Amino acid sequence: MGRNTHAYFVGSVSALGGFIFGFDTGLMSSILEMDYWKAYFGNPGPVGVGVITSLLTAGCFVGSLCAGYLADKFSRKRTIMVACVVFSLGASIQCGSRNRAMLIAGRFVAGLGVGVLSMTVPIYQSEIAPSHIRGRLVSLQQWAITWGLLVAFWIDYGCHFIKSDASWRIPIGIQIVPAVVLFCAMTMMPFTPRWLIDHDRSYEAQTVLAWLRAGGNMHDPEVVQEVEDIKEAVRMERETAMRSYFELLRFPIRRRLVLGVAIQAMQQLTGINVIMYFAPSLFKQSGLSGDNASLLAQGVNGVINMLATIPAILFVDRLGRRVTLMIGSFGCAATYFVQAVATGATQNKIYEDDGSVNLQLPKGVSYLVIVMVYLFVISFAMSWGPIGWIYPSEIFPMHIRSKANSITTASNWLFNFVIGLVAPILMKRITWGLDLIFAVIMFAAIGIIYAFYPETKNRSLEDMEVIFTGSVWAHRDRRRIADYDDAVFAENNKEFEL
DSSP states (O other): OGGGHHHHHHHHHHTHHHHHHHHHHHHHHHHTTOHHHHHHTTOOOHHHHHHHHHHHHHHHHHHHHHHHHHHHHHOHHHHHHHHHHHHHHHHHHHHTOOSHHHHHHHHHHHHHHHHHHHHHHHHHHHHHSOGGGHHHHHHHHHHHHHHHHHHHHHHHHHHTTOOSTHHHHHHHHHTHHHHHHHHHHHTTSOOOHHHHHHTTOHHHHHHHHHHHHHTTOTTOHHHHHHHHHHHHHHHHHHHHOOOSGGGGGSTTHHHHHHHHHHHHHHHHHTTHHHHHHHHHHHHHHTTOOSHHHHHHHHHHHHHHHHHHHHHHHHHHHHHOHHHHHHHHHHHHHHHHHHHHHHHHHHOOOEEOTTSOEEOOOOHHHHHHHHHHHHHHHHHHHTTHHHHHHHHHHHSSOGGGHHHHHHHHHHHHHHHHHHHHHHHHHHHHHTTHHHHHHHHHHHHHHHHHHHHHOOOOTTOOGGGHHHHTSSOSOGGGSHHHHHHHHHHHHHHHHHHHHO
């Protein structure tokens, strides 16, 4: 780690925001299959389950929209702390729920907190990270999400053996703990240098950068140069730019907004949260008998998800965003296609007494479906999982970054909400057809990434102005960017010789 030890530390602490979101997602996926939870809330059908799961994402949508203003006005750091308080309130309401309406209200309030965290944490990480490890540092957000999923799966599995309502109240209550830890930890974390300079607190910004980059040496040449670069970028933005949401619709920001919204939407259109929310139901539908077996398979799914994210953390700043996304898209599409063909060709669908669907697949096909789910999770975790958060957090200029990311993150939650609402119904009605839909979307994503998304690895946040002012056809604009790099290299060599 060397010079970047403090940056890694701060990025890791703030990544607890991702852990909170992952924990809640993993929590509900298993709780939905608990007998005591079903009985307490009146055995909700597919529509009821869709509403309960998706109301959190509705809150996330609203929270992420509000986060842009809060992060600019009160800082990224304080906004994360406020989100922890809101999430804890929502989790407390859920834990003490006496009826379905109270549970839904609690999930919406918790969603407000998660929405703010999901927008603010990646920005906080990207603004404290040096350019050559920015992708890795923001990837910690996704890795923390996978850890949250993993811990929640196994807590649920253990609580499943409790023969009372405590089986679901205990895991819901436990999720307050990481929110309290993050709140306390953030009191000791620095403000981001870019936010400080934008608020005319340059000396504090240099102090923070010196701590993050050079062990406290405020006169380190790289620290001094980065401060001057940020000051110049802020000065130019103040002279030429507005700070309203309307600027997002103007050239050249409009292109970046479209790309940010699209990449967040496509992250959800991978179908990852269908897997994470409803994997126990999918495993049962495929013929894995017994609640314990399906919950255990989901626990294994969590382990795979966490481990598969590690390569992305290590290599995303080497391979780049484009190649990683295209490889991941192909992997997701292929697993969905195999699963759809195998299921469609062999299923014998029947409806159980409780309204659930049993596809009565041959044993070999059942195992194939489970393997395909695991391979899909690996493909997602190595690509779309982290880069869906990295890319939007790094492409916007300072003066509009929070507002732009509030919109891109809101698109993620909007698609998450819609998919969470309709997935239980589609899983029951068209079964393998849903896999085929996701396969087509992922094959299309390969072409979209190749044609429209410029590479951003190893670029400073200030360099993005050059990257995104050329042709919208990214694959045709590589020559211009290469010429820019050659010119910068030549200029640096000239200064070195002098």
